[in-house]
Amino acid sequence: MTSPSMDARQRSPFALAAMQFAAGGCAGFVEVSIMHPLDLVKTRFQIQRGPEDPNRYTSLTDCFRKMYRQEGALSFYKGILPPLMAETPKRAVKFFTFEQYKSIFAYGSYLPESFIFTLSGLCSGLTEAFVINPFEVVKVKLQAERSVFTEQKGTIATAREILAQDGFGIRGLNKGLTSTLGRHGVFNMVYFGFYHNVKTMVPEYEDKRIDLMRRFAIGLCSGVLASCINIPFDVAKSRIQGPQPVPGQIKYRTCFATIRTVYAEEGFFALYKGLLPKVLRLGPGGAIMLLVYEYSFAWMKENL
Template sequence: MPENIAKQAAQQLAAGGLAGMVEVSLMHPLDLVKTRFQVQRGPDDPNRYKSLADCFRRIYATEGIISFYKGILPPIMAETPKRAVKFFTFEQYKKMFLFGSPTPTWVTFTLAGLGAGLTEAIVINPFEVVKVKLQTERQAFTTQKSAFATARDIVREKGLGLQGLNKGLTATLGRHGVFNCVYFSFYHNVKGWIPSVEDPTLEFLRKFTIGLIAGTLSSIVNIPFDVAKSRIQGPQPVPGQIKYRTCFKTIAIVYREEGFFALYKGLVPKIMRLGPGGAIMLLVFEYAYDWLQKYT
């Protein structure tokens, strides 16, 4: 590989990893709350949360404030390679999908986002399995098994396949593929349509606003896949019996048994996390990548 290409790849990987670490550190409590809403079922669920405020209050009262960071180790461990893969592969897929055009088109951004999302999903899914298991357990944080012990238990009991550490892979592919397809396409297309400004503060606000909308829209579009992923990877309704197996079958079951809006459970905390979180990731990546290009 030519030296300049290798250097560029290293810069993209480093900037993407930093973007992921910053985002997950700030937004993890909202991810935990989102997962709790997604795994609870109908009105007869005895542990059902009544509202977002009720969820925050009960977790704080019964599990302690540190419990808002349950399951954070898997995403912290995963975010550096995950986001590094996300942004690096997006840049590579952009080159692949130019189709002879001298500059990227909306088709380029859309297909590159889809490819980056599918690649990211394959990397992140084992970490998601561990994270969801830890997040859905309701005992105090201090009594919970570590992420490493939980992963070891999953591998020992179920193996590395689609019933074990890669459970819910199809739903994760759907979640990340759809999210990144919309996310990157919207951000880069709209950023190109709205002229940049010389004032650094206004330019930052321009990019942040576009990133915020991109993260929000992507969250709305992909949340049925997210709900399916949480159901497949979380505790089954009847212990020992697997009800949620594959992505589209799970979506159909949730729709049939709980109604259309059940496919949007956890949407508010998801938007609260990935709206600003999506903007944070894009901005950290862009500013870090620009800095690395100038000074390394």
């Protein structure tokens, strides 16, 4: 083991990259394990269409109550395996690529640091979307099903079914890729840009517990703001990847066409369906990810 006092600059780029990747994976695993039920509820709200839906949820509490009564307590963890399988590499990619893009854009650049943070976040989100989209297709299909948890098909079986029926392309495991690119690109752009810019403006505290609260509060605001801005892309993604209104007929095909359709048929606020569970998840969840990443990375640099 190396000395705890070894400076990060003495390490090889490969070693630092491996630590960034591992720390990002830890952040993703912890966040999903804690916050998944809210992601499921968010998806349920986004795929329901209008007052004519007989299974419509009227509120967050109503959704939790109906799911518990009709589908059982384990139903809150429907579709958790795809994000658990995906979140470790996904968040690893998220944080790793953000650090790499940040280094690339900063090298010999006259760009303002604030812009570098925002641009690096955008690029990391677009990269992350390519990695995660097949897992999202499987997750949304599992989350949309209203069967009892124990009667539901497994993750691998569901993925094989999608692959057999529609293949790996834009009608199969990569359905909704454009909306996923929009969702993750916009989210990471705001998330990383806000967090790192504000963190540099708000002074650190010597008391570690107070400073932890400072970083958690900034991370919370980052997650909430990013969630509020990117949710129309999220709604479009859920509509495209979820069940279509009429079985066998594809109504929601592309990202911006779906946004226009939802707006025209259901109004402006339909583009913000699922915002409350999304904010409740990605507000504290976003803060948890940033803190787990930073503390994990710092621990690895000191102890490995």
